[in-house]
Amino acid sequence: MSDSTNKKRPNVLFLLTDDQRHDTIHALGNEAIRTPNLDRLAERGTAFTNAYIPGGTTSAVCMPSRGMINSGRTLFHLEENGRNIPECDITMGQAFKNDGYCCYETGKWHNGTGSFARSFSDGAEIFFGGMWDHWNVPVCDYREDGVYDNMICFTPNFSANQTPVKVLADKIHAGVHSSELFSDAAIDFINGYDREEPFFMYVAFLAPHDPRTMPEEFRDMYDPADIELPPNFYPMPHINFGWADKGRDENVAGYPRQPEEIRQHIADYYAMISHADHCIGRIIKALEEKGELDNTIIVFCGDNGLAVGQHGLMGKQNIYDHSVHVPLIMAGPGIPEGVRREQYVYLMDIYPSLCDLCGVEIPESVEGKSFARMFDDEKYVTREDLYLVFQARIRGVQDERYKLIEYRSEELKLTQLFDLKRDPWETLNFTGFSGYEEITERLRRRMEEYREEWGEEQHIYGQQYWQQWRNYEAGEVHGVDKPKGVNMMNQVKDWGLGKKK
Numbered sequence: 001m002s003d004s005t006n007k008k009r010p011n012v013l014f015l016l017t018d019d020q021r022h023d024t025i026h027a028l029g030n031e032a033i034r035t036p037n038l039d040r041l042a043e044r045g046t047a048f049t050n051a052y053i054p055g056g057t058t059s060a061v062c063m064p065s066r067g068m069i070n071s072g073r074t075l076f077h078l079e080e081n082g083r084n085i086p087e088c089d090i091t092m093g094q095a096f097k098n099d100g101y102c103c104y105e106t107g108k109w110h111n112g113t114g115s116f117a118r119s120f121s122d123g124a125e126i127f128f129g130g131m132w133d134h135w136n137v138p139v140c141d142y143r144e145d146g147v148y149d150n151m152i153c154f155t156p157n158f159s160a161n162q163t164p165v166k167v168l169a170d171k172i173h174a175g176v177h178s179s180e181l182f183s184d185a186a187i188d189f190i191n192g193y194d195r196e197e198p199f200f201m202y203v204a205f206l207a208p209h210d211p212r213t214m215p216e217e218f219r220d221m222y223d224p225a226d227i228e229l230p231p232n233f234y235p236m237p238h239i240n241f242g243w244a245d246k247g248r249d250e251n252v253a254g255y256p257r258q259p260e261e262i263r264q265h266i267a268d269y270y271a272m273i274s275h276a277d278h279c280i281g282r283i284i285k286a287l288e289e290k291g292e293l294d295n296t297i298i299v300f301c302g303d304n305g306l307a308v309g310q311h312g313l314m315g316k317q318n319i320y321d322h323s324v325h326v327p328l329i330m331a332g333p334g335i336p337e338g339v340r341r342e343q344y345v346y347l348m349d350i351y352p353s354l355c356d357l358c359g360v361e362i363p364e365s366v367e368g369k370s371f372a373r374m375f376d377d378e379k380y381v382t383r384e385d386l387y388l389v390f391q392a393r394i395r396g397v398q399d400e401r402y403k404l405i406e407y408r409s410e411e412l413k414l415t416q417l418f419d420l421k422r423d424p425w426e427t428l429n430f431t432g433f434s435g436y437e438e439i440t441e442r443l444r445r446r447m448e449e450y451r452e453e454w455g456e457e458q459h460i461y462g463q464q465y466w467q468q469w470r471n472y473e474a475g476e477v478h479g480v481d482k483p484k485g486v487n488m489m490n491q492v493k494d495w496g497l498g499k500k501k
Contacts, residue, residue, distance in 0.1 A: 020302030037281030045331025072366030084112035090363035093119030107204035117146025138169030183279035208272030234312035242411025249315025297332035392464035404443035
């Protein structure tokens, strides 16, 4: 245990939302959305405007994302793509619990019952799953013996199939919205907390993940007619992924994407976030009334982003910015107020950073990089660039100016190079344009370095991707598809690009 006394050590409140994109906080630049409580949190603390996830090795990107958050491990070192966190990987909750913290959880835990039991000494309304009807979430009570095996019957669609399925749960609170269910549990814990040791509280929302249903007062905040479509909205996917339209996420809206339907989706997305924001505000108010706010480090982040119409997509099964760029705000003791940091960080870096802030030893299994020094040193950098991944199909590297995306699969062989400074919406592919060859090759070399640094080819998806890559390089696959429907030439001419410097 740390030499410092428990009473002087800060509490931790970790708030995690599901599918919340980076640009969904009013105070950080989105004037269309209402997030008063997150706005206040940003003013009380430091917002990391370039927080990312590396992507995912499964279509349910939230599972590996939460696995990385809670283990501090890199993407290819997760067990079963994050479905479970093995005992050799010390979880974030486990590290704090081993150092004298009371560790509490409520909400979504997508990384196995065994890792949950190791991580928390208390909890309530625990959801072991990925997504559900927000008004009828099957939840478990906390069990001191760590055995979660009670199954209840549930019929997902009784009109289509009358055969019930089994779901891991003790009960369902009919008609209680998930955001309110989990925030109420968190508030009850805060109000009743009377222990000497500090607490580590992990509150994991299901919102704003679909189905996007929320109390009507929040739906009424947004008129779809007032919603502006993003500049990279397309009626059809920007490129033909081949696999994307087979997944559920890409079929929550029709083809071609209709502007009115996408505006409704965005309005509902914002309404879900505003409702979650309201619930977060209630938790923070409970901390304040308990007298614990000034001694609590609050972390807020989303587990992954979401397209919601950008690039003609709806989901997060890609590595465009909308799907891998996430919000991250930290506030509390030792954290500067009203500060913005633009350096790159991954969500897996939060774990060691919190350990540094709280005087908790960082376990050897953690591969994330602490960015705690950024709070005192505005120029401190932990990551010069980012490695981005989706399954065995896509790899990419992003530095401070350029982003390379390489598609290598049976469905698609394509290279994209984006100039993020001139084209932050990632619409103009500069692959093959004069003057960009050296940039492409430099980022390709960096991508290959990441392959070795992260031990990617120990993972089946890494093996498959790089075999496709080698087949392409060897000439076994011919031709590179170009994105259709993107008129680049006028823009390139306007910018004076395409000429060798």
